[in-house]
């Protein structure tokens with residue numbers, strides 16, 4: 001099974017959904033490492049409680065050198081034998097260095113129906129725009145922010161008088177469903193060439 005590293009910055013509910021899904025014996029990937037750029041990220045403790053190694057790699061010591069921070073993250077991923085990276089509420093923009101190193105093997109989850117509402121505050125913007133539908137997207141990470149081929153999407157309705165929090169919760173429940181599904185799909189694809197070479 002491909003080994004998976006998850007990058008977080010905070011709460012880690014998508015990370016938790018990935019770890020729990022991957023505990024099923026027939027899940028085609030294994031979560032082996034969680035890294036956070038924020039030492040105080042609540043998700044680090046959640047990962048450890050679920051038996052997954054988790055550590056912070058703060059950006060601060062690297063100052064403005066974003067690539068140096070990414071090299072430190074990448075070293076941890078390599079050391080753990082990671083083959084697929086999942087961004088799960090990782091709130092730092094990546095440089096081409098990390099994106100290119102993980103091309104085709106890095107997923108991100110975004111709380112909108114991309115290409116609608118890239119960037120931040122997606123739920124408030126969907127309500128503001130009077131959208132009838134909103135949702136979430138898992139996509140392969142490419143150099144452009146919130147771009148890259150879509151692997152999975154789920155839609156939810158925007159209800160009359162919806163609040164940002166109510167809409168966010170409705171979307172988050174779907175995130176927790178589609179992210180494990182998208183990871184499984186990528187893991188099966190990545191495993192194929194190896195399986196073929198052994199047959």
Ligand code: GAR
Nearest residue numbers: 010011012013014088089109110111
């Ligand atoms: C999720 O809603 C995720 O889609 C979003 O942050 C939240 C993280 O929650 N990601 C982005 O906005 C990326 N631009 P979590 O830490 O509980 O998974």
